[in-house]
Amino acid sequence: MRRFKLVLSLLVAAGMVSIVSAQSIYPPDVTDFVLVAYQLSAAEEADFSTSDGIRSPFWNAWDVCTDKLDYQYCDPSCCAGGTVPMVGPLDAQLTVYAAYGQTGVYLYLKVEDDSWVDYQVVVNNQYGDYSQWANDAVDMYFDNQPSSAIYAAYDAGTALGVGTKTPSTRQYLLRFGGSTPPTAMYINEFNPAYLSDNTLAAFNLTPHTFDEAAATLGIKNEIVGQSSGNTRVQEWVIPWSQVGSPGLASVPSLGTMTAINFGYNDVDVGMTSGVKALRVHRGGDPGGACIETCDPINQPNWQNIQYGPTLEAATSGCTWTMDGVINKMSRNNLRSSQIVKSEYFTLNGRRLDVKNGVLGVARNTVVINRTVSAGGIVHSALVVK
Numbered sequence: 001m002r003r004f005k006l007v008l009s010l011l012v013a014a015g016m017v018s019i020v021s022a023q024s025i026y027p028p029d030v031t032d033f034v035l036v037a038y039q040l041s042a043a044e045e046a047d048f049s050t051s052d053g054i055r056s057p058f059w060n061a062w063d064v065c066t067d068k069l070d071y072q073y074c075d076p077s078c079c080a081g082g083t084v085p086m087v088g089p090l091d092a093q094l095t096v097y098a099a100y101g102q103t104g105v106y107l108y109l110k111v112e113d114d115s116w117v118d119y120q121v122v123v124n125n126q127y128g129d130y131s132q133w134a135n136d137a138v139d140m141y142f143d144n145q146p147s148s149a150i151y152a153a154y155d156a157g158t159a160l161g162v163g164t165k166t167p168s169t170r171q172y173l174l175r176f177g178g179s180t181p182p183t184a185m186y187i188n189e190f191n192p193a194y195l196s197d198n199t200l201a202a203f204n205l206t207p208h209t210f211d212e213a214a215a216t217l218g219i220k221n222e223i224v225g226q227s228s229g230n231t232r233v234q235e236w237v238i239p240w241s242q243v244g245s246p247g248l249a250s251v252p253s254l255g256t257m258t259a260i261n262f263g264y265n266d267v268d269v270g271m272t273s274g275v276k277a278l279r280v281h282r283g284g285d286p287g288g289a290c291i292e293t294c295d296p297i298n299q300p301n302w303q304n305i306q307y308g309p310t311l312e313a314a315t316s317g318c319t320w321t322m323d324g325v326i327n328k329m330s331r332n333n334l335r336s337s338q339i340v341k342s343e344y345f346t347l348n349g350r351r352l353d354v355k356n357g358v359l360g361v362a363r364n365t366v367v368i369n370r371t372v373s374a375g376g377i378v379h380s381a382l383v384v385k
Helices: 002-019 042-046 057-061 147-155 210-217 311-315 331-336
Strands: 034-039 069-071 092-100 104-113 137-142 170-175 184-190 203-209 220-224 231-239 257-266 276-278 303-310 339-345 366-373 376-383
Touching: 034 311, 057 092, 057 311, 092 257, 092 276, 104 137, 104 257, 147 257, 170 231, 184 210, 203 210, 210 220, 303 311
Parallel strands: 034 092, 034 303
Antiparallel strands: 069 092, 092 104, 104 231, 137 170, 137 257, 170 184, 184 203, 220 231, 257 276, 257 303, 339 366, 366 376
């Protein structure tokens, strides 16, 4: 019976590419369960480079009107999955932007880490030979179907039983903790030879050099800021044929959603076992354990990427209302207001990071505060004192 269910799961996953339906476009999702990707023009796609040492210029358009995944601090809602707890808001931070075009999906992944560690084979850790995971590395999953279809298959008993991975799940991992770039990235995907196996052995982790990945798979990436500072960036382009396994046949229609999960694995100087992990809310990642009946609301381990409007349309006329200064709230008032997120931007839309409660700008500088609550989004002008 189990083998029949697994075969059915394979057939469903293989056919899902053609039946994924478009949905209405989401605005930026402050809960970070949907990441809107913006469509690039041919000229913008041509600006992507893996050899210039700087981020592609189209990412400069990301501002208060575009969506992003933003793990700018670590609390229990975004630290599931690791065996070692994060320590304070500066331990590790992750920001993800997404775009797409005729070539595929473009990703901008910025990590701020207070302790970069050169590649090491961490001994006595739960990963055994899979020590690539026990290093400073971006770790991301793609599927060719939306998360709703994945959870439905799991609840129907047709899933693999390897967390909520499916035969169409593909995982990418790229470490960048060292002072020089790595020589290879890793791809982890289902091996049909293990059709009746419910363990992680059903997935094979394979190294690919950057040149090989670009030449044979069309996957291109670049690491910016490898040699100095706390901030490092990975830029990727993943062709449609590699978004899941099998991938998508062509550019998806406007509003289509496919499942994703982004994370960052973190080790610090002195750690000899285990790993810290930034993951989507409390659900960990798709390879982790799942409760008997997956609960995509309270125990999610998949997000979705949604293929949205053009970048030009999303950023055109991007303005905010100067509606006065927000008074500092008491803790009780703050709790009752159901504020989800508060962010700060310069007048030209550049995002400002808050570290230890301090904005890195001079006194008397005017900034924009975006406060997101259950009642909506408010933009206000503030003067930094």
